[in-house]
Amino acid sequence: MINKENYCSVVEKTSFKKATLVAVSKTKPNEDILLLYNEGQRIFGENRVKEMVEKNTVLPKDIQWHMIGSLQRKKVKLIAPFVSLIHSVDSFNLLSEINKQAAKNNRTINCLLQFHIAQEYTKSGLSLLEAIQILNSDDFQTMDNISIVGVMGMATFTSNMIQVRNEFKQLKNYFDELKNNYFNDNDSFNVVSMGMSGDFDIALEEGSTMVRVGSLLFGSRTK
Numbered sequence: 005m006i007n008k009e010n011y012c013s014v015v016e017k018t019s020f021k022k023a024t025l026v027a028v029s030k031t032k033p034n035e036d037i038l039l040l041y042n043e044g045q046r047i048f049g050e051n052r053v054k055e056m057v058e059k060n061t062v063l064p065k066d067i068q069w070h071m072i073g074s075l076q077r078k079k080v081k082l083i084a085p086f087v088s089l090i091h092s093v094d095s096f097n098l099l100s101e102i103n104k105q106a107a108k109n110n111r112t113i114n115c116l117l118q119f120h121i122a123q124e125y126t127k128s129g130l131s132l133l134e135a136i137q138i139l140n141s142d143d144f145q146t147m148d149n150i151s152i153v154g155v156m157g158m159a160t161f162t163s164n165m166i167q168v169r170n171e172f173k174q175l176k177n178y179f180d181e182l183k184n185n186y187f188n189d190n191d192s193f194n195v196v197s198m199g200m201s202g203d204f205d206i207a208l209e210e211g212s213t214m215v216r217v218g219s220l221l222f223g224s225r226t227k
């Protein structure tokens with residue numbers, strides 16, 4: 005089942021801000037994905053490699069698959085032939101493996117640097133310093149098969165919306181800092197991926213250009 009009313013509302017809010025909607029379809033069946041596909045949705049997000057590969061095999065070829073979950077290096081090769089954007093780059097070694105597998109497939113893979121903005125220590129992501137170390141490294145300059153197109157972050161799971169807003173502000177500051185210092189003349193560095201079902205309105209107010217919304221569209225995953 006999908007919630008068409010919520011879908012229309014999210015589409016309206018994101019397109020008003022010229023932001024991109026990633027429909028997070030993890031754990032959801034292909035029938036549900038096709039229902040949203042038939043509404044015009046083409047970008048879907050998954051957080052497990054196996055599930056994304058299986059869905060890509062059987063679903064329409066013009067779907068753009070975004071990897072939003074933490075990604076093991078040894079599994080990059082499975083999605084490298086088709087993945088459209090990887091949101092969860094949180095180490096140099098992962099980026100290096102993505103570059104290698106992209107080269108094998110004769111393509112460039114778009115990536116976001118994932119930042120740790122939440123209070124919970126369990127949420128992964130880079131610090132600004134770690135990101136800068138990657139961007140300054142000699143090895144990074146030779147990675148011809150990846151393109152860093154922006155940043156991603158997840159806010160703390162809390163009902164304190166002031167805290168959530170501050171974390172989004174921080175991610176936007178990281179984006180601006182990297183844009184000014186490393187990507188000033190690079191128009192493709194333009195993605196701020198932040199905002200989920202519970203906080204995408206705030207994220208859009210704080211400069212999100214890409215929201216990742218799941219349960220609001222597809223219903224809760226805990227049932």
Ligand SMILES: *Cc1c(COP(=O)(O)O)cnc(C)c1O
Nearest residue numbers: 028051072200201216217218219
């Ligand atoms: C599951 C997930 C989402 C979507 O969460 P909802 O609350 O269902 O909208 C967004 N981003 C990431 C990284 C996720 O793992």
